[in-house]
Amino acid sequence: MPGVAGRVVLALACAAQFMVVLDISVVNVALPSIQQALGFDEAGLQWVVNAYALTFAGFLLLGGRLADLFGRKRIFVLGLVLFSAASLAGGLAHSAPLLIVARAVQGLGAAVLAPATLTVLTTTFDEGASRTRALATWTAVGIAGGTAGNLVGGVLTEYLSWRSILLINVPIGAVGLLLAVRFLAADHGRRQGQRLDVAGAVLATAGLASLTYGIAQAHTHGWGAPVTITALTAGATAVALFVVVEVRFAPAPLIPLRLFRSRAISAGNLAMVLAGACLNPMWYFLTLYMQKALHYSPIQTGLGFLPHTLVTIVVGVRVTPWLMRHVDGRALITVGALIAAAGFWWQSQITADSGYLAGILGPAVVFSVGSGLLNTPITTTVTSGVEAADAGAASGLMNTTKQFGGALGLAVLVTIAGSHIDTPAALAADYGRAFLAIAAILVVVAAVALTLPGQRDGKQHRAVKN
Incomplete structure (x- = not known):
């Protein structure tokens, strides 16, 4: 789609992707203001983050199939409406439960919208230079959204209100x-004979949410409390049922x-879960x-937070790709996990009198160097060495485990x-203990990494067979 229409579609897809990625991190700086305004306790505050992360991760794989089956324009619009409406509800929320529900629906909208943005681009631009430029722009905007979240959240919270970090999505979404409606080409998908694994998505999300809730309740009521035991049992049951559905019933x-027969995928995703945590x-x-x-x-x-962002980008985008051509x-x-662990050990020594x-x-600087070194090799490991038919599933699994790891890790660390x-x-x-626990988990990541198959320059020699 050349000309003005193509540029509009590119801007539209990039703006939607920017919103989705931004809202993962934009609430961070506003958390103390939200806590004070709505009366969250320490255990409940994490759900402002986790409600979004869990539904986004749980329905991301399902969302990736919707555009194929029901049409990219229809699903893009659906995701945008869900995301914008939930942002409006969250921005106007006057109680903690309503904000958490709104953030969960936001995550669902993001899970529908994020894959659709990529589908829109790949079906709008023909293969070649134009598609390459479009995808490069889309990727850069996604990175910018993730790294800009803390700064954008700080500016909006400081000069407007914490509510503005959610309400700003509404005019953008409109x-x-x-x-x-005006520029996306209509299409009808291909629904014949294909069904979505809705049961799997619901069970996965419910299971991980229940486990996370149970761990959070242990913070308040103790591990032996009935509410903790009930939530953990329900979560474990839902995860077990998810495995049964995936093996026996899901078409x-x-x-x-x-x-998971591939050591790169099984051990690599274990490392991804722990790193995300x-x-x-x-x-x-x-x-x-x-x-x-x-x-x-x-x-x-x-x-x-700017030094964290800048160091991670420089190491992750410039240094690590070069090293991957020469180092396993x-x-x-x-090495990256151990460097990051050292940085978090240093971070654990904080006091109320620590200077900047x-x-x-x-x-x-230390743990951002470490995270910049380990992120790209882990991503490469868990998405390589598979057949083309499973490439999308492997990529979706990586994104899902990273988000679930972050949600469960936050509950444990709180x-x-x-x-x-x-x-x-x-x-x-208190926060020093959390950083010390993070350092310990990263040492485990380093140990898990030693079990991975050898890899250089993103190449694996073994594929997963059907």
Whole structure:
């Protein structure tokens, strides 16, 4: 689609992707303001993050099939409407439960919308230079959304309100809806004889949400409390049923379990879950530490995160790809995990009197170098060595395990950190325990990496067979 119409479609897909990725991290800096406004306790506050992450991860694989079966224009519009409506509800929420429900529906809308943005581009631009430029722009915008979330959240919270981080999606979504109706080509999908694995998506999301809720309740009520035991039992049951459905009943499983016969995929996704359990929740604890213990403003907190972003981008985009041409991938993952662990050990030494250089910047440089070294090799490992027919499933599995790992990791780390004493010194000690636990988990990631098959320059020698 050349000309103005093609540029509009590209801008539309990129804006939608930017919103989806941005809303994973944009709430971080606003968390203290949200907690104060709606009366969240420490255990409940994590659900502002996890409600989005869990539904996004649980329905992402399902969302990827919708555009093929029901038409990319229809599904793009559906995802945009769901996401924008949930953003409106969340921005107007006056109770903690309503905000959590709105964030969950936002995650569902994101799971529908995110795959559709890529489908729209690949069906709009023909193979060749135009598609390459479009995909490069889409990728860059996604990276920008993920890294800009903390700064954007800080600016909006400081100068407007925490509600603005959600409400800003509404006018963007409305303009996007008008452009989608006008410029996206109509199509009808191919629904004949194909069914969606809705049961698998529901069971996976319900199981992980119940396990996460059970772990969160242990923070408040203890591991032996009836509510904790009930939630953990329900979660384990739902996960077991998910496996049964995938093996025996799903006509097109969300996750073909044969993939796990590959050591690169089984061990690689274990490393991905553990890394996600560290690198995603760390924003949560750093935000609370900066604002509640060091008394930074939201804009100061957002700016305080810039070194993390810049170092990760430079190492991840510039240094690591070059190293992967010369160094075995598992060595990079191992070394990166150990460097990141050292950075988080340093971060665990924080006090209420730590200055920015020793309490934030120094540890940030170290663990951001480590995370920049390990992220790309893990991603390459778990998406290579599979046949073409399973490439999409392997990629979807990687994204799902990363998001689920972050949600479960946050629940566990909040339980480890919490002492319910709300003074700067006590909070610094609490968050220090969380960072020390992150360091320990990253040492386990390094050990798991040693079990991965050898890999250099993104090439595996073994494929997963049907």
